[in-house]
Amino acid sequence: MSDQPDPSRAAHASAGFTPTGTIANPHDRRRVVVATVIGTTVEWYDFFIYAFAAATVFATLFFEPMGSEFAQIVSFFTVGVSFLFRPLGAFLAGHFGDKIGRRPMLVLTLLLMGVATTLVGLLPTHAAIGIWAPILLILLRVIQGISAGGEWGGAVLMAVEHAPKTKRGVFGASPQIGVPIGLLLASMMLALMAQIAPGDAFLEWGWRVPFLLSIALIGVGYWVRRRVSESPVFTEIAERKEESRMPIVQLLRNHLPLVIVAALVFSGNNAVGYMTTGGYMQRYATAVPGPIELDTSAVFWVVxxxxxxxxxxxxxxxWVSDRWGRRNTYIVGWILQLVGVFLLFPLTNVGTVPSLAAALVILTVGLGLTYGPQAALYSELFPASIRFSGVSISYAIGAILGGAFSPMIAQAIFQATGSTMGITWYLAGMTIIGLIATLLLRDRTGIPLGPEHEAEQAKSPIYGLSKA
Known part of the structure; x- marks a missing residue:
């Protein structure tokens, strides 16, 4: 073996990184964490305010001619439509993310989401421009879906590929916590607007303010993301000139079973999570006439x-997945999520704000344990040269199978049966699917992520398969 220094390693060292992806100083570490948290928060704030508006006002403002019940189902359908276009966003961002880098895709998806969200806040309603109102609304939702499909993969790879090997789980949780922070901000903004502009005022203009505020959040997110360094793993791939020419083709040709299993893991979490993030529980708790008819502002504060x-x-x-392993953390999470699913409606149907709060808080414990480790789990499943494509496509397919239409399905089940029991069994079934998919995977916690270990990474993590 030659004693001469490797130029690529020297380049990484001078940039503050080692080729294994470990951040060499605390300042760069904080910058990556802040960039992934803030960017993901902005993206999902935008995504959630649409879902909440679909649950509360869009049926009246954009779909009222369809009749009250069918209008609400169609309104929830527009939430799911964006998921159908996530694979397109994942395809584009994954292809170019594996060819030109993770960072450019992060900046582009952020801008795309923000522009679409701001324009929703400016849309005339059906009463003003007729059929063009719902058409334009759905078009902007499609753009949000394309952006969301490309956002997640880039954010998690920037976090995980920068992380020390023993801290991938906690670093990978940084873009993940951007999702609940986005949920928190969206709920707080809508709760405030429901208080500032109650009743007809909220319907006329109050709902628009959270959408229009997105433009300021985008500016912050854009500034932060422009300052973060490119992933050291991609930098090494580029220096070795090992970028895949057609990463999506290679992924689907050689790793399709893995993509399916990984997607099923996420679907179990996403279907249950979207009962809140997709707006169904907000609608269920506030509809008049409805099962419990709680105050809209109070429900948003509970969310x-x-x-x-x-x-x-x-x-x-x-954090705990770095100690227990990704697989064990997921298994505990699925069990707790199942408990939360069976308690969700019995507690909610008590009909008080504290009981609704208890239902949603208990549910989020299992949701967090099946969501926090996902960035690290997915990153450790796929080879370096096609990793962006692998995590993005798996995530997008899992979102379609899981959360895309879960609010609409829940609404249809309730309208058909007049009971929440069917919804509970639907959510329990999705949780069990996620558990089974997890049990099919070997734990690869700590596997090397650099391109020099591509042969090891390409071995299938699915039990019973020697190749992916």
Whole structure:
């Protein structure tokens, strides 16, 4: 073996990184964590305020001619439509993220989401421009879906590929906690607007303010993300000139079973999580006439509280996965999530704000343990040269199978049966699917992530398969 220094390693050292992806100084470490948290928070704030508006006002403002019940189902359907376009966003961001880098995709997806969200806040309603109002609303939701499909993969790889090997779980939790923070901010903004502009005022203009405020958040997110360094793993891939020419083709040709199993893992979490983040529980608790008819502002504050507990449990899930392993953390999380699913409606149907708060807080404990480790789990499943494509496509497919239409499915089940029991069994079934998919995977906690270990990374983590 030659004693001459490796130029690529020297380049990484001079930039403050080692080629294994370990951040060499605390300042760069904080910058990466802050960039992934803030950027993801902005993206998902935008995403959630749409879902909450779909649960509370869009049926009246954009779909009222369809009749009250069907209008609400269609309103929830527009939430799910964006998920159908996440694979397109994942395809584009994954392809270019594996070819030109993680950071450019993060900046682009942030701007795309922000512009679409701001324009929703400016849209005329059906009463003003007729059929064009719902058409334009759905088009902007599609753009949000494309952005969200590309956002997640880039954010988690920036966090995990920069992280020390023993701290990938907690670093990977940084973009994950951006989701509950986005939920918290969206809920708080809508709660405040429901108080500032109650009743008809909220319907006329109050709902628009959280959408329009997105433009300021985008400026902050853009500034932060422009300052973060490119992933050291991609930098090494580029220096070795080992970028995949067609990463998506290579992924689907050689790793399709892994993509499916990874997608099923996420679907179990996403279906249950979207009962809150997709707006269904808000609608269920506030509809007039409805099962419990709680105050809209109070319900938004309860959802904000659940965002806090989800944030804590998500961070803890990432942190503890570095100690227990990703697989063991998930298994504990699925069990706790199942408990939360069976308690969700019995507690909610008590009909008080504290009982709703208890239901959502208990649910978020399991959700956090099955969400916090996901960034590290996914990053350790796929080879370096196609990793962006692998994590993005798996995430997008899992979102379609899980959360895309879970609010709409829940609404349809309740309208057809008049009972929440069918919804509970649906959510329990999705949780069990996630558990089974997790049990199919070997634990790869701590596997080397650099391109020099591609042969080891390419071995299938699925039990019973020698190749992915």
């Amino acid at each position: 904000a509280l659940s965002g806090v507990t989800w944030l804590i449990s998500t961070w803890f899930g990432g």
